[in-house]
Amino acid sequence: MARPRTFDEERALDAAMRTFWEKGYEATSTQDLCDATGLGRSSIYNTFKSKHDLFERALARYIDSMTSTQLAVLEERRLTAAERIRTLLAMVVDGETEHRAGGRSLGCLTVNTTVELAARDSRAAGMLERDTARRLAALRAVLEEGRRDGSITSRRDAGALARFVNAAIGGMRISSQGGADRSALESIADVTLDALTA
Amino acid sequence: MARPRTFDEERALDAAMRTFWEKGYEATSTQDLCDATGLGRSSIYNTFKSKHDLFERALARYIDSMTSTQLAVLEERRLTAAERIRTLLAMVVDGETEHRAGGRSLGCLTVNTTVELAARDSRAAGMLERDTARRLAALRAVLEEGRRDGSITSRRDAGALARFVNAAIGGMRISSQGGADRSALESIADVTLDALTA
DNA sequence: CAAGTTTTGAACTGATCGATACATAACGAA
Protein backbone atom coordinates (compact mmCIF):
# COMPACT_ATOMS: atom_id res chain seq x y z
CA MET A 1 0.00 0.00 0.00
CA ALA A 2 2.68 2.41 -1.00
CA ARG A 3 4.60 3.56 -4.02
CA PRO A 4 6.32 0.60 -5.67
CA ARG A 5 9.88 0.50 -6.95
CA THR A 6 10.48 1.26 -10.58
CA PHE A 7 13.71 -0.75 -10.80
CA ASP A 8 14.75 -4.37 -10.43
CA GLU A 9 16.95 -4.82 -7.39
CA GLU A 10 18.77 -7.80 -8.90
CA ARG A 11 19.60 -5.90 -12.06
CA ALA A 12 20.91 -3.02 -9.99
CA LEU A 13 23.01 -5.47 -8.02
CA ASP A 14 24.44 -6.90 -11.23
CA ALA A 15 25.36 -3.45 -12.50
CA ALA A 16 27.01 -2.58 -9.19
CA MET A 17 28.89 -5.90 -9.17
CA ARG A 18 30.23 -5.24 -12.64
CA THR A 19 31.40 -1.78 -11.62
CA PHE A 20 33.21 -3.04 -8.52
CA TRP A 21 34.69 -5.80 -10.65
CA GLU A 22 36.02 -3.34 -13.22
CA LYS A 23 37.27 -0.58 -10.96
CA GLY A 24 37.71 -2.10 -7.53
CA TYR A 25 36.06 -0.98 -4.31
CA GLU A 26 37.95 2.21 -3.51
CA ALA A 27 38.01 3.55 -7.05
CA THR A 28 34.26 3.12 -7.42
CA SER A 29 32.42 6.23 -6.25
CA THR A 30 28.78 6.31 -5.24
CA GLN A 31 28.24 8.45 -8.33
CA ASP A 32 29.70 5.63 -10.45
CA LEU A 33 27.17 3.31 -8.84
CA CYS A 34 24.32 5.71 -9.64
CA ASP A 35 25.48 5.92 -13.26
CA ALA A 36 25.93 2.16 -13.63
CA THR A 37 22.62 1.21 -12.05
CA GLY A 38 20.64 4.14 -13.44
CA LEU A 39 19.34 4.81 -9.92
CA GLY A 40 19.35 8.03 -7.96
CA ARG A 41 21.29 8.34 -4.74
CA SER A 42 18.14 8.13 -2.67
CA SER A 43 17.09 4.87 -4.26
CA ILE A 44 20.48 3.35 -3.66
CA TYR A 45 20.69 4.43 -0.04
CA ASN A 46 17.04 3.49 0.48
CA THR A 47 17.69 -0.01 -0.83
CA PHE A 48 21.21 -0.59 0.52
CA LYS A 49 22.55 0.70 3.80
CA SER A 50 25.81 2.01 2.43
CA LYS A 51 28.38 1.66 -0.32
CA HIS A 52 30.00 -1.08 1.72
CA ASP A 53 26.72 -2.93 2.19
CA LEU A 54 26.07 -2.77 -1.54
CA PHE A 55 29.57 -4.09 -2.13
CA GLU A 56 29.00 -7.02 0.21
CA ARG A 57 25.76 -7.91 -1.55
CA ALA A 58 27.47 -7.64 -4.95
CA LEU A 59 30.38 -9.79 -3.78
CA ALA A 60 28.01 -12.39 -2.33
CA ARG A 61 26.18 -12.50 -5.65
CA TYR A 62 29.41 -12.94 -7.57
CA ILE A 63 30.62 -15.70 -5.23
CA ASP A 64 27.30 -17.49 -5.44
CA SER A 65 27.12 -17.58 -9.20
CA MET A 66 30.80 -18.22 -9.79
CA THR A 67 31.35 -20.92 -7.22
CA SER A 68 28.09 -22.75 -7.82
CA THR A 69 28.88 -22.91 -11.54
CA GLN A 70 32.34 -24.26 -10.86
CA LEU A 71 31.23 -26.72 -8.21
CA ALA A 72 28.62 -28.09 -10.61
CA VAL A 73 31.41 -29.01 -13.01
CA LEU A 74 33.33 -30.72 -10.24
CA GLU A 75 30.31 -32.91 -9.52
CA GLU A 76 29.79 -33.99 -13.13
CA ARG A 77 29.69 -37.77 -12.78
CA ARG A 78 30.04 -38.50 -16.48
CA LEU A 79 33.62 -37.23 -16.44
CA THR A 80 36.70 -38.62 -14.76
CA ALA A 81 38.16 -36.47 -12.01
CA ALA A 82 40.98 -35.28 -14.26
CA GLU A 83 38.50 -34.35 -16.97
CA ARG A 84 36.53 -32.31 -14.47
CA ILE A 85 39.60 -30.39 -13.43
CA ARG A 86 40.48 -29.87 -17.07
CA THR A 87 36.98 -28.56 -17.74
CA LEU A 88 37.20 -26.26 -14.73
CA LEU A 89 40.46 -24.78 -15.98
CA ALA A 90 38.98 -24.36 -19.46
CA MET A 91 36.09 -22.44 -17.88
CA VAL A 92 38.56 -20.13 -16.19
CA VAL A 93 40.30 -19.53 -19.52
CA ASP A 94 36.95 -18.78 -21.16
CA GLY A 95 35.93 -16.48 -18.33
CA GLU A 96 39.13 -14.48 -18.54
CA THR A 97 38.74 -14.23 -22.31
CA GLU A 98 35.12 -13.08 -22.08
CA HIS A 99 35.15 -10.60 -19.24
CA ARG A 100 37.19 -7.73 -20.52
CA ALA A 101 37.12 -3.95 -20.46
CA GLY A 102 39.50 -1.59 -22.16
CA GLY A 103 41.28 -4.45 -23.90
CA ARG A 104 42.20 -6.08 -20.59
CA SER A 105 40.85 -8.94 -18.54
CA LEU A 106 38.87 -8.00 -15.44
CA GLY A 107 40.28 -10.98 -13.58
CA CYS A 108 38.10 -12.39 -10.84
CA LEU A 109 36.22 -10.34 -8.27
CA THR A 110 37.17 -12.68 -5.43
CA VAL A 111 40.87 -12.52 -6.32
CA ASN A 112 40.66 -8.75 -6.78
CA THR A 113 38.91 -8.35 -3.43
CA THR A 114 41.44 -10.60 -1.70
CA VAL A 115 44.19 -8.29 -2.91
CA GLU A 116 42.44 -5.00 -2.29
CA LEU A 117 40.43 -5.56 0.88
CA ALA A 118 41.14 -8.83 2.71
CA ALA A 119 43.76 -7.25 4.95
CA ARG A 120 41.56 -4.44 6.28
CA ASP A 121 37.96 -5.57 5.77
CA SER A 122 37.23 -8.51 8.02
CA ARG A 123 33.69 -8.98 6.71
CA ALA A 124 34.87 -9.29 3.11
CA ALA A 125 37.76 -11.46 4.29
CA GLY A 126 35.31 -13.79 6.03
CA MET A 127 33.20 -14.16 2.90
CA LEU A 128 36.29 -14.95 0.86
CA GLU A 129 37.59 -17.45 3.40
CA ARG A 130 34.33 -19.35 3.49
CA ASP A 131 34.29 -19.45 -0.31
CA THR A 132 37.87 -20.68 -0.44
CA ALA A 133 37.10 -23.41 2.09
CA ARG A 134 34.16 -24.57 -0.02
CA ARG A 135 36.22 -24.60 -3.19
CA LEU A 136 39.11 -26.44 -1.56
CA ALA A 137 36.77 -29.06 -0.10
CA ALA A 138 35.18 -29.68 -3.51
CA LEU A 139 38.56 -29.86 -5.24
CA ARG A 140 39.86 -32.23 -2.61
CA ALA A 141 36.89 -34.54 -3.02
CA VAL A 142 37.37 -34.64 -6.77
CA LEU A 143 41.08 -35.27 -6.45
CA GLU A 144 40.51 -38.13 -4.02
CA GLU A 145 38.01 -39.57 -6.46
CA GLY A 146 40.62 -39.20 -9.17
CA ARG A 147 43.00 -41.33 -7.17
CA ARG A 148 40.38 -44.05 -7.14
CA ASP A 149 39.35 -43.78 -10.79
CA GLY A 150 42.99 -43.64 -11.83
CA SER A 151 42.87 -40.30 -13.62
CA ILE A 152 44.95 -38.58 -10.91
CA THR A 153 48.23 -40.42 -10.46
CA SER A 154 50.12 -37.95 -8.30
CA ARG A 155 51.05 -39.38 -4.92
CA ARG A 156 50.70 -36.02 -3.23
CA ASP A 157 48.14 -35.46 -0.51
CA ALA A 158 44.75 -34.54 -2.00
CA GLY A 159 44.58 -31.41 0.18
CA ALA A 160 47.91 -30.23 -1.19
CA LEU A 161 46.76 -30.89 -4.76
CA ALA A 162 43.55 -28.97 -4.06
CA ARG A 163 45.48 -25.94 -2.79
CA PHE A 164 47.72 -26.21 -5.83
CA VAL A 165 44.82 -26.23 -8.30
CA ASN A 166 43.19 -23.33 -6.48
CA ALA A 167 46.47 -21.37 -6.56
CA ALA A 168 46.93 -22.19 -10.24
CA ILE A 169 43.52 -20.72 -11.01
CA GLY A 170 44.45 -17.55 -9.13
CA GLY A 171 47.76 -17.43 -10.99
CA MET A 172 46.00 -17.76 -14.33
CA ARG A 173 43.73 -14.85 -13.43
CA ILE A 174 46.65 -12.68 -12.42
CA SER A 175 48.51 -13.63 -15.59
CA SER A 176 45.45 -12.70 -17.62
CA GLN A 177 45.14 -9.32 -15.94
CA GLY A 178 48.83 -8.85 -16.64
CA GLY A 179 48.26 -9.32 -20.36
CA ALA A 180 48.55 -13.04 -21.03
CA ASP A 181 46.46 -14.10 -24.03
CA ARG A 182 44.24 -17.13 -24.43
CA SER A 183 46.94 -19.48 -25.72
CA ALA A 184 49.21 -18.50 -22.82
CA LEU A 185 46.44 -19.32 -20.35
CA GLU A 186 45.74 -22.62 -22.10
CA SER A 187 49.37 -23.64 -21.83
CA ILE A 188 49.38 -22.80 -18.12
CA ALA A 189 46.31 -25.00 -17.70
CA ASP A 190 48.02 -27.84 -19.57
CA VAL A 191 51.08 -27.74 -17.33
CA THR A 192 48.88 -27.48 -14.26
CA LEU A 193 47.23 -30.75 -15.23
CA ASP A 194 50.65 -32.37 -15.74
CA ALA A 195 51.30 -31.91 -12.03
CA LEU A 196 48.27 -34.00 -11.15
CA THR A 197 49.46 -36.92 -13.22
CA ALA A 198 53.12 -36.75 -12.25
CA MET B 1 74.52 27.18 -1.51
CA ALA B 2 71.05 26.57 -0.19
CA ARG B 3 69.27 24.90 2.61
CA PRO B 4 69.94 21.14 2.49
CA ARG B 5 67.37 18.41 2.93
CA THR B 6 66.98 16.95 6.38
CA PHE B 7 65.71 13.58 5.13
CA ASP B 8 67.02 10.70 3.05
CA GLU B 9 65.09 10.41 -0.20
CA GLU B 10 65.66 6.66 -0.42
CA ARG B 11 64.34 6.09 3.07
CA ALA B 12 61.28 8.15 2.27
CA LEU B 13 60.79 6.11 -0.87
CA ASP B 14 60.99 2.90 1.14
CA ALA B 15 58.39 4.14 3.61
CA ALA B 16 56.07 5.18 0.78
CA MET B 17 56.56 1.84 -0.96
CA ARG B 18 55.64 -0.03 2.21
CA THR B 19 52.49 2.07 2.60
CA PHE B 20 51.36 1.47 -0.99
CA TRP B 21 52.16 -2.19 -0.50
CA GLU B 22 50.03 -2.42 2.64
CA LYS B 23 47.06 -0.32 1.61
CA GLY B 24 47.09 -0.13 -2.16
CA TYR B 25 47.25 3.01 -4.28
CA GLU B 26 43.73 4.37 -3.91
CA ALA B 27 43.41 3.72 -0.20
CA THR B 28 46.70 5.50 0.52
CA SER B 29 46.12 9.22 1.11
CA THR B 30 48.79 11.87 0.82
CA GLN B 31 48.41 12.30 4.58
CA ASP B 32 49.24 8.60 5.01
CA LEU B 33 52.38 9.22 2.99
CA CYS B 34 53.31 12.19 5.18
CA ASP B 35 52.81 10.07 8.30
CA ALA B 36 54.74 7.09 6.93
CA THR B 37 57.70 9.10 5.66
CA GLY B 38 57.73 11.63 8.47
CA LEU B 39 57.83 14.39 5.86
CA GLY B 40 55.62 17.42 5.50
CA ARG B 41 53.43 17.88 2.46
CA SER B 42 55.75 20.54 1.04
CA SER B 43 58.74 18.26 1.22
CA ILE B 44 56.89 15.48 -0.53
CA TYR B 45 55.56 17.71 -3.31
CA ASN B 46 58.92 19.44 -3.59
CA THR B 47 60.67 16.09 -4.07
CA PHE B 48 58.03 14.21 -6.07
CA LYS B 49 55.70 15.71 -8.64
CA SER B 50 52.55 14.05 -7.38
CA LYS B 51 51.15 11.10 -5.50
CA HIS B 52 51.21 9.15 -8.75
CA ASP B 53 54.82 10.05 -9.45
CA LEU B 54 55.78 8.93 -5.95
CA PHE B 55 53.92 5.69 -6.54
CA GLU B 56 55.76 5.07 -9.79
CA ARG B 57 59.10 5.63 -8.09
CA ALA B 58 58.09 3.33 -5.24
CA LEU B 59 56.92 0.65 -7.66
CA ALA B 60 60.11 0.92 -9.69
CA ARG B 61 62.12 0.48 -6.52
CA TYR B 62 60.12 -2.56 -5.52
CA ILE B 63 60.47 -4.13 -8.96
CA ASP B 64 64.18 -3.46 -9.04
CA SER B 65 64.95 -5.04 -5.70
CA MET B 66 62.52 -7.92 -6.02
CA THR B 67 63.31 -8.97 -9.55
CA SER B 68 67.05 -8.52 -9.31
CA THR B 69 67.09 -10.71 -6.19
CA GLN B 70 65.07 -13.38 -7.92
CA LEU B 71 67.01 -13.25 -11.18
CA ALA B 72 70.23 -13.66 -9.21
CA VAL B 73 68.96 -16.99 -7.92
CA LEU B 74 68.05 -18.09 -11.43
CA GLU B 75 71.62 -17.45 -12.52
CA GLU B 76 73.21 -19.43 -9.72
CA ARG B 77 75.50 -21.76 -11.64
CA ARG B 78 76.22 -24.08 -8.74
CA LEU B 79 72.63 -25.34 -8.78
CA THR B 80 70.78 -27.40 -11.34
CA ALA B 81 67.91 -25.64 -13.07
CA ALA B 82 65.33 -27.48 -10.99
CA GLU B 83 67.16 -26.54 -7.81
CA ARG B 84 67.11 -22.89 -8.85
CA ILE B 85 63.37 -22.99 -9.41
CA ARG B 86 62.95 -24.72 -6.07
CA THR B 87 65.02 -22.05 -4.39
CA LEU B 88 63.01 -19.32 -6.10
CA LEU B 89 59.75 -20.79 -4.85
CA ALA B 90 61.19 -21.13 -1.36
CA MET B 91 62.09 -17.43 -1.48
CA VAL B 92 58.52 -16.61 -2.36
CA VAL B 93 57.30 -18.67 0.59
CA ASP B 94 59.74 -16.89 2.88
CA GLY B 95 58.73 -13.50 1.53
CA GLU B 96 55.06 -14.13 2.09
CA THR B 97 55.78 -15.36 5.60
CA GLU B 98 57.92 -12.35 6.46
CA HIS B 99 56.00 -9.44 5.00
CA ARG B 100 52.86 -9.25 7.07
CA ALA B 101 50.64 -6.64 8.64
CA GLY B 102 47.61 -7.18 10.81
CA GLY B 103 48.19 -10.94 10.84
CA ARG B 104 47.95 -11.18 7.07
CA SER B 105 50.41 -11.40 4.22
CA LEU B 106 50.93 -8.25 2.17
CA GLY B 107 51.31 -10.30 -0.98
CA CYS B 108 53.45 -8.78 -3.69
CA LEU B 109 53.30 -5.15 -4.80
CA THR B 110 53.53 -6.07 -8.48
CA VAL B 111 50.65 -8.55 -8.20
CA ASN B 112 48.64 -6.07 -6.14
CA THR B 113 49.26 -3.32 -8.67
CA THR B 114 48.35 -5.60 -11.57
CA VAL B 115 45.00 -6.20 -9.92
CA GLU B 116 44.31 -2.65 -8.80
CA LEU B 117 45.77 -0.47 -11.53
CA ALA B 118 46.87 -2.32 -14.68
CA ALA B 119 43.51 -1.84 -16.39
CA ARG B 120 43.38 1.94 -16.02
CA ASP B 121 46.96 3.12 -15.49
CA SER B 122 48.95 2.54 -18.65
CA ARG B 123 52.21 3.76 -17.13
CA ALA B 124 52.01 1.28 -14.26
CA ALA B 125 50.84 -1.40 -16.69
CA GLY B 126 53.90 -0.75 -18.85
CA MET B 127 56.27 -1.10 -15.91
CA LEU B 128 54.61 -4.37 -14.92
CA GLU B 129 54.68 -5.72 -18.46
CA ARG B 130 58.38 -5.04 -18.85
CA ASP B 131 59.04 -6.73 -15.52
CA THR B 132 56.98 -9.76 -16.48
CA ALA B 133 58.83 -10.04 -19.79
CA ARG B 134 62.15 -9.99 -17.96
CA ARG B 135 61.03 -12.63 -15.48
CA LEU B 136 59.60 -14.88 -18.17
CA ALA B 137 62.78 -14.63 -20.24
CA ALA B 138 64.91 -15.59 -17.25
CA LEU B 139 62.63 -18.45 -16.31
CA ARG B 140 62.61 -19.70 -19.85
CA ALA B 141 66.39 -19.67 -20.05
CA VAL B 142 66.66 -21.65 -16.83
CA LEU B 143 64.05 -24.16 -17.96
CA GLU B 144 65.84 -24.69 -21.26
CA GLU B 145 69.03 -25.23 -19.33
CA GLY B 146 67.17 -27.73 -17.17
CA ARG B 147 66.27 -29.71 -20.24
CA ARG B 148 69.95 -29.96 -21.04
CA ASP B 149 71.17 -30.75 -17.52
CA GLY B 150 68.37 -33.29 -17.10
CA SER B 151 66.75 -31.71 -14.05
CA ILE B 152 63.66 -30.62 -16.02
CA THR B 153 62.11 -33.64 -17.70
CA SER B 154 58.81 -32.16 -18.84
CA ARG B 155 58.40 -32.22 -22.62
CA ARG B 156 56.43 -29.00 -22.61
CA ASP B 157 57.70 -25.93 -24.39
CA ALA B 158 60.03 -23.93 -22.15
CA GLY B 159 57.95 -20.77 -22.72
CA ALA B 160 54.84 -22.54 -21.49
CA LEU B 161 56.69 -23.83 -18.44
CA ALA B 162 57.98 -20.33 -17.74
CA ARG B 163 54.47 -18.88 -17.85
CA PHE B 164 53.34 -21.72 -15.61
CA VAL B 165 55.99 -21.06 -12.99
CA ASN B 166 55.27 -17.35 -13.09
CA ALA B 167 51.56 -18.00 -12.67
CA ALA B 168 52.23 -20.42 -9.83
CA ILE B 169 54.16 -17.73 -7.98
CA GLY B 170 51.25 -15.33 -8.43
CA GLY B 171 48.86 -18.01 -7.24
CA MET B 172 50.95 -18.62 -4.14
CA ARG B 173 50.86 -14.91 -3.33
CA ILE B 174 47.10 -14.74 -3.74
CA SER B 175 46.71 -17.87 -1.61
CA SER B 176 48.88 -16.30 1.05
CA GLN B 177 46.84 -13.10 1.08
CA GLY B 178 43.76 -15.28 1.33
CA GLY B 179 45.05 -16.86 4.53
CA ALA B 180 47.15 -19.85 3.46
CA ASP B 181 49.89 -20.61 5.99
CA ARG B 182 53.50 -21.51 5.39
CA SER B 183 52.98 -25.25 5.10
CA ALA B 184 50.17 -24.72 2.61
CA LEU B 185 52.46 -22.54 0.49
CA GLU B 186 55.23 -25.12 0.72
CA SER B 187 52.94 -27.85 -0.53
CA ILE B 188 51.86 -25.68 -3.47
CA ALA B 189 55.53 -25.17 -4.32
CA ASP B 190 56.15 -28.92 -4.14
CA VAL B 191 53.35 -29.72 -6.56
CA THR B 192 54.46 -26.89 -8.86
CA LEU B 193 57.86 -28.54 -9.14
CA ASP B 194 56.22 -31.88 -9.90
CA ALA B 195 54.83 -30.37 -13.11
CA LEU B 196 58.34 -29.59 -14.33
CA THR B 197 59.48 -33.17 -13.93
CA ALA B 198 56.34 -34.83 -15.30
C1' DC C 1 78.07 38.84 8.52
C1' DA C 2 75.03 39.40 4.39
C1' DA C 3 73.18 37.85 0.04
C1' DG C 4 71.14 34.16 -2.40
C1' DT C 5 68.81 29.76 -2.64
C1' DT C 6 66.15 26.02 -1.13
C1' DT C 7 63.54 23.56 2.41
C1' DT C 8 60.02 23.47 5.50
C1' DG C 9 55.51 24.02 8.05
C1' DA C 10 50.97 25.78 8.17
C1' DA C 11 47.17 27.56 6.17
C1' DC C 12 44.33 27.05 2.46
C1' DT C 13 42.22 25.77 -2.48
C1' DG C 14 38.45 23.80 -5.16
C1' DA C 15 36.84 19.28 -5.97
C1' DT C 16 34.95 15.20 -4.62
C1' DC C 17 34.00 11.82 -1.11
C1' DG C 18 30.02 8.99 1.25
C1' DA C 19 25.86 9.99 3.21
C1' DT C 20 21.53 12.62 4.64
C1' DA C 21 17.38 15.86 4.73
C1' DC C 22 13.38 16.96 2.91
C1' DA C 23 9.83 18.08 -0.24
C1' DT C 24 7.29 16.05 -3.80
C1' DA C 25 5.61 12.30 -6.62
C1' DA C 26 3.34 7.97 -7.08
C1' DC C 27 1.21 4.28 -5.72
C1' DG C 28 -2.33 0.78 -2.78
C1' DA C 29 -6.00 0.46 0.41
C1' DA C 30 -10.11 2.39 2.21
Added chain:
DNA sequence: TTCGTTATGTATCGATCAGTTCAAAACTTG
Protein backbone atom coordinates in the same frame (compact mmCIF):
# COMPACT_ATOMS: atom_id res chain seq x y z
C1' DT D 1 -11.26 10.46 -3.75
C1' DT D 2 -8.59 10.67 0.29
C1' DC D 3 -5.30 8.85 3.46
C1' DG D 4 -1.02 6.46 4.59
C1' DT D 5 3.23 4.96 2.95
C1' DT D 6 7.09 4.51 0.26
C1' DA D 7 10.05 5.98 -3.74
C1' DT D 8 12.41 9.43 -5.88
C1' DG D 9 15.00 13.89 -7.19
C1' DT D 10 17.43 17.80 -5.54
C1' DA D 11 20.02 20.16 -2.64
C1' DT D 12 23.15 19.79 0.71
C1' DC D 13 26.00 18.07 4.66
C1' DG D 14 30.75 17.85 6.95
C1' DA D 15 34.88 15.39 5.93
C1' DT D 16 38.52 14.39 3.24
C1' DC D 17 40.81 14.34 -1.19
C1' DA D 18 45.21 15.81 -3.95
C1' DG D 19 47.61 19.73 -4.53
C1' DT D 20 49.17 24.96 -3.93
C1' DT D 21 50.62 29.24 -1.75
C1' DC D 22 53.56 31.79 0.95
C1' DA D 23 56.24 33.40 4.59
C1' DA D 24 59.68 32.01 7.74
C1' DA D 25 63.63 29.11 8.62
C1' DA D 26 68.10 27.21 7.44
C1' DC D 27 71.83 26.53 5.01
C1' DT D 28 76.12 27.76 1.52
C1' DT D 29 78.85 30.91 -0.49
C1' DG D 30 81.20 35.24 -0.98
